[in-house]
Amino acid sequence: MPKFESFRMPDAGEGLTEAEIVAWHVAVGDPVRVNQTIVEIETAKSIVDLPSPFAGVVTALLAEVGDTVDVGTPIITIDVDPTGPTPEIAARPALELDAAPAATPDATPEAAGAGAGDGEAVLVGYGISGAAVARRPRRASAVVVHVDGTAASPSRVLAKPPVRKLARDLGVDLGAVVPTGPGGIVTREDVVAKSDQGEARALTTYPGDDQPWLASGKVSAGGRQTRVPVKSVRKRTAEAMVTSAFTAPHVTVFHTIDVTKTMKLVARLRADKEFAGVRVTPLLITAKAMLLAVHRHPDINASWDDATQEIVYKHYVNLGIAASTPRGLVVPNIKDAHRMGLKELAQSIADLTATARSGRTSPTDMSDGTITITNVGVFGIDTGTPILNPGEAAILAFGAIREQPWVHHGKVKKRWVTQLALSFDHRLVDGALGALFLSDVAAVLADPSQALVWG
Amino acid sequence: MIPTGDRTDVDTVQLLTPSGERLDHPDYSPRIAHLGPDALRGLYRDMVLVRRFDNEATSLQRQGELALWAQCLGQEAAQVGSGRALAPHDYAFPSYREHGVAHTRGIDPTDILRLFRGVDHGGGWDPTERGFHLYTLVIAAHTLHATGYAMGLQRDGLVGTGDPERDSAVITYFGDGATSQGDLNESLVFAAVNNAPLVLFCQNNQWAISEPTTRQSRVPLVKRGEGFGIPSVRVDGNDVLATYAVTAEALDRARSGGGPTFIEAFTYRMGAHTTSDDPTRYRSSAEEEYWRQRDPIERLRRLLVADGELPDTFVAELEAEAEARGEQLRTAVRAMQAPAAAQMFDHVYASPHAVVESERAWFTEYEASFLDAGATDGGTHR
CATH class of the missing domain: 4.10.320.10 (E3-binding domain)
Known part of the structure; x- marks a missing residue:
């Protein structure tokens, strides 16, 4: 005989009242094992995987991705004995909990929160879910108010x-x-x-x-x-962008350059045995150029501390790379990128993007960035006016690299050309500094041998 | 990358490297010389079972069966190594993460979960019988209890008699965060000046919730013991053999009347502080990877495999045993009922008390005044 068990949203922290469904790892009809991860939820404290308490076959998912579900509400039904014929699945039991009237004796077992019906104990944290806030009726107040919950006139x-x-x-x-x-x-x-x-x-x-x-x-x-309710990454992105756009006065400067020599360098490094297995891209050279430019203009690697009225100059570069992921925009950064050689930097960029794409970027990976690159070129875009990652003073947009007619040694030649755009926080970065910084980045990309001079 | 608080200028006792190779140490190698293949497999089995229990408990919390869980993941060697060095008549005061020590003291794991399910104030075991005190959640509070207990052993004449059946020691477990607490510092003072038969076993798991050790101390924690005049040693806490050796030495010193020892077991909390915590908010994946390479179970496995002492049948049987224990645990935890509410009056005082009795009577009457009284036998606790 089929036997249905439902799994209620647990309190994954202490005293949490609700959690959001981030992703289901099972679908209706899937077999599940005990302790197999069935769903990923996001609470006010963390993202956690929930393991199945039952073995069987999934017969219903009772909440959708993006739903915020109260602790104690059933989220999945599992047939723990799927060998028999399948009868109808009971209606979504969440309604029973919500509908528990406050003062009717009928509702006593639910309202008492003791789970007397199924013999389950009530746990710490369940006490604050919807059902349990109802008062238990006293014997003294025997006046019964009958409420018909379905067909009121x-x-x-x-x-x-x-x-x-x-x-x-x-x-x-x-x-x-x-x-x-x-x-x-x-x-x-x-x-x-x-x-x-x-x-x-x-x-x-x-x-x-x-x-x-x-x-x-x-x-x-x-x-x-x-x-669509605004949640998760979208919500955080929105907050960060509003904070940044309306606190830091943005100025953007542009530069169009011939990067043919950078493209040749990329081609050469790709063939280099020392770089075997390492992904070499124009973004890598741009990142290195940024680091060199920061080295020459450390003032740009800073942030504005409004609370203390101080400008904080960072002795280190945590280089942010904006990444588009299935869950939205994230900006993880490479810690202490200024200490890295080109190969280590390439490896770090590869790791960072792989982590971001798999949705495993942790909050620590995204915190304490000092300067950022956004690679809009991967979408075929020439350039843009990037908005600063909050807490940073500069962000570089790296545009698409195209073959274009370009005056080279007095003749019009076919050259690889790109556009760079640098937005900076004008509270602490003056136009001159922003311009010099961008021009240094451009100089390295125009002729990577410049790195020898400045490195 | 260098782990938090790691210092190369501090000696750390290690007898088994992360890659599973044995190292020789003039003082400590003799302490494990008697551990043959059977004993090593025993330690391996201990750690595997503890980890399985720990993971099962984590799952049970995620399934809403436990209110909270504090994982010991990554600290199995520190706990099993030190726990196995104890004699049956020694006494241990754990904090709340010592599931590995509990295992070595023969505590039924389901009893531990009674506390974390919120159906019991302590556990289901008799501390005197097991030589294992109830868990203490207040950071470092139990280190004072341990010090007092150890001083009691002195006064009962159970120290330094030369009779191995009689001489006893006390061990107390705490974390790096506890070293910042007043209680622990008072314990160190009292243990030192009274020459108490006490082993102060600090599991430096690098993180006091989200606070790294480097923000708790300017010196390696092992030096804190030295500051109180207590012999102190740092041991690789992910090395079960070294932990065993170092603890055995400290216990011998305590039992023989040589006084207290401070042990810093340098280890790592591979899991979260508790199930309410999200470590990804304050530590990097690179750090976690660094420590994954130093897994305490893996290194002993490598040693046993290299010695040809880990037959497939043993591994399979162990796996089956761990699986069966996990299932028993699930069933037992789900069956745990909330206690009758009036039970809360039972342990206020050791002996009957008039005020408590009158409060119990009032409460019982109050409970009976509800319409559903009796319908939820023992279920009013929430």
């Missing part, structure tokens, strides 16, 4: 004033809404859900427009927009 519908207004605005009949709030109250989510059900389909113009464009989104009431 419009005049008797329980809802708070803002929710009533929302229903009016959306044209939703409150009486037709299935309440899920405590004591049979219609919640904001109930009204929105009802509205989404009815109107989105009514206003749809094209087939499929009532479906969200993105997996983590919901279609708006009008059926013409997908709304």
Whole structure:
């Protein structure tokens, strides 16, 4: 006989109330073993992998990626005895928990939080989930208020004033809404859900427009927009960009240069036995050029400390490389890049990008950067005006390298040309310093032998 | 990269290198000379079982079965090596991460998890019978208890008699962070001036939650013991043989009336501080990799393999045993029920107390006033 077990969102820290589903590692129909990682969640404290407590076959995933789930809510159903015929899967039990009315005796086993029904103990941390905040009814107050949770008549519908207004605005009949709030109250989510059900389909113009464009989104009431909650990397990127753009006055300077000699150097190093197995790219030479330029103009490797009203000059270079990953933009940095030779630097860039692409970049890897390169050229883009990584004074955008007509030794020749753009924080970097720094980076790329002079 | 707080100017006792080669040491090699292949396999088995238990407990926390878990991952050699050096009549005061020592004292691992599930204040074992005190969560508080206990052994005439069945020692375990606490420093003072039969075993796992050792001390931690006039030694805490040897020497000194020893076991917390902690926020993957190369179990495995003393049958049986133990643990933990709420009054005082009794009576009556009273037998605890 099939036997279904559901796994509830645990409190992976101490006293956490909720967690966000980051990625499912299993799908419906997959077999699972005990302690096999089934889902990755993000709490207020960390990202953790959750191991399966059961062995069996996954029959339902009860939460979607991007959902923020209360601790104690079932997130997955596993058939621990999948040999028998499969009956219907029970309705999503999360609703039972949400719907536990505060003062009805029916709800006592749930509200008591003791899990008397299934004999499970209540653990530390579960006490603060939705169900457990309900008060236990006392014998003295024997007045029983019966609330029918499914079919309230419009005049008797329980809802708070803002929710009533929302229903009016959306044209939703409150009486037709299935309440899920405590004591049979219609919640904001109930009204929105009802509205989404009815109107989105009514206003749809094209087939499929009532479906969200993105997996983590919901279609708006009008059926013409997908709304996606701002979370995770996107949220952090947004915060960082706003902080940076509205605290550091940005100035961007540009330079177009002939990098044919750099391209020749890259080709030569690729053939070099010493660099066998190491990825040599124009980005590597640009990174090295940056480090040399920082060495000549250490003032640019600094940050503005608003709290202490000090400028902090870093004795080290933690070189940031902006990376586009499946989870969004991350800017890990190479610690103490100034100490590295070209080969070690190449290895570090390769490691850093591999880590970023696999989504394993840790917060430490991203913290304490001192200066950054963003390689917009990989997308075929000439250049841009990059926004500073917060806490840094300069960022270099490295554009696409193209063969272009270029005046070389008095003749128009076919040469490899690229554009560099440097944004800097004008509070602490003056135009002259920014210009000199960019011009030094360009000089090395135009003729890498310049590195011998400055190295 | 150089690990946090590592200093080349401090001698560190090592008898087994990370690649599994034996080293000779004039003072300490004789202390492990009697450990034959069977004993070495025993230590290997200990460490493998402890790691399996530790991983299972971590999973149980992630499954919502435990409120919290403090991993000992990476510290198996420091704990098993020192724990196996203890005599049955010695007494250990652990902090809260000493699952490996608990294993060597024959503690049922499920008993440890009662505390971490929140259904028991201590554990299920008798500390006197096992020579293993209950876990102490307050940093360094138990080092004072240990010092006092050791001074008690002196006064009971259980030290320095020359009778190996009678002479006893106390060992107390704490971490690098505890060395910054007043309690530990007071313990060092009292242990030193009273010549207490005490081994102060510091597992320097490099991190006091997110605070590195370098931010706790200007000198290597081993020098802290010396500052109190206590013989001190630093040992490679990922080397089970060296840890055994160094602890055995310290215990002998204590039992014979030679007084306290401070041991700094240089090791690494490979896991998080607890399941509530995310170490990726404060330490680099490169550092973790550095220590992964120094795994305590791996180096003993290499030695046994090189000696041809690790037959496949042994490995397979061990794996099966670890697996079975993991399953037993899961079943036992899931079956643990919350205790009756009135039980909280049981251990306030050692003997009955009138005020506590009246509070217990009031509480019992209050609990009975609920509609669902009795429906949730023993389940009102939350």
